[in-house]
Amino acid sequence: MSIAVVVYGRAGDLADRLERLRGAVTVVRHCDELTEVIALAESGLADAALLLGPTVDLDAAFADELAFHGVPAVAITDEPEDAERLAGLGLGVEPTAASEQSISDLLELLAAGTRRPPRSARHASSAEPVPAEDPLPDPGRILAVWGPSGSTGKTLVAVNLAAEAAIAGQRVLLVDADTYGSSVAVHLGLLDESAGIAQLCRLSDQGMLDDSGFERSCAVVAVGGATLRVATGLPRPHRWPELRSGALTRVLDFVRRRVDLVVVDVASLLERDEDLTYDTSAPQRNGAALAVLESAAEIIAVGSADSVGVPRLVKGLEELREILPDADPRVVLNRVRRSSVGPSPERALRETWERFGPDGGIAGMLPADPEAADRALLQGSVLAEVAPDSELRARIAELISVSVRRRTGLFSR
Known part of the structure; x- marks a missing residue:
């Protein structure tokens, strides 16, 4: 399976390293504006998006637009609060230190309609179980x-x-x-x-x-x-x-x-x-x-x-x-x-x-x-x-x- 990925932003050489994997992910376009990402999603040319640019511009309207066109996305950030916010919008989140293989796997899973566990759960060791969150009250x-x-x-x-x-x-x-x-x-x-x-x-x-x-x-x-x-x-x-x-x-x-x-x-x-x-x-x-x-x-x-x-x-x-x-x-x-x-x-x-x-x-x-x-x-x-x-x-x-x-x-x- 080949996954056409559009990349927003040009942080480091991550996109080039993804290409060198010669796996399922193929970078088809680099975009400097989020509107370009939306246009490519709307045209059907993108199967997924990799977001390397400023995360401050990533909001629910953008996430909803991608979801409307069936295009999942992965954002790269090291800020815990930012990661929590972006995950709440339905975006995949990875740290800047994540390997190209890890990001490629996540893009492939999302494009196939499968989500990984939260990053905190994936990175926890077996000796340090992740504490369960407090259950939400019964909704009104x-x-x-x-x-x-x-x-x-x-x-x-x-x-x-x-x-x-x-x-x-x-x-x-x-x-x-x-x-x-x-x-x-x-x-x-x-x-x-x-x-x-x-x-x-x-x-x-x-x-x-x-x-x-x-x-x-x-x-x-x-x-x-x-x-x-x-x-x-x-x-x-x-x-x-x-x-x-x-x-x-x-x-x-x-x-x-x-x-x-x-x-x-x-x-x-x-x-x-x-x-x-x-x-x-x-x-x-x-x-x-x-x-x-x-x-x-x-x-x-x-x-x-x-x-x-x-x-x-x-x-x-x-x-x-x-x-x-x-x-x-x-x-x-x-x-x-x-x-x-x-x-x-x-x-x-x-x-x-x-x-x-x-x-x-x-x-x-x-x-x-x-x-x-x-x-x-x-x-x-x-x-x-x-x-x-x-x-x-x-x-x-x-x-x-x-x-x-x-x-x-x-x-x-």
């Missing part, structure tokens, strides 16, 4: 809150779901991943432009996401006597390329190991750009929503309970299942009221759903309470603080199996 659950286009109130639902879980004693992270109109920060009175989710994705791209970065990027918000962490969204929609789907997926995998529940508010639109996905891994604006929905253990689909919102939700769920056939969203109808549905709104909506909606039924109905919702938004707070006895709060809490005190007079409008 990712709950995505989605809804079709239109004002469905999904952000109100997401914010208060997170608040109720926190009040119930769970460690909660609320994430705003809406690339069209983020509003979680406004709902909670966080009027800064730090874009916590963008900071997390940036750290992930650099291979530097750790507990310290997680804590710096996520605001701590007090709600109803408890606290939750919040990764605020993009303050301006044109910044959507900062939420690459690959980086966001890694961020979600990281944060779910630090909390019990991750609630994510995502955008409505789900269409894939076929022109972009045909032969490249170019970023897509809807990629963030798709990445969240693919990572989520549970999806809550929020729709408006009226003659416009229900048909939109039915069509939106059909589109969602075309894109993610295994998705099994829980349907929640919001702003249920007599004035838009009739004298028995809950019964009428269930009958309508049985006739026209997809299988699975309706998981929850949230009564219209514009006074409580407006007061919460005006004060940058949650229902548990501004309307603790409201039926709207109780119904939202029920969605995550939390029970709170109710009041009488359902669907009073």
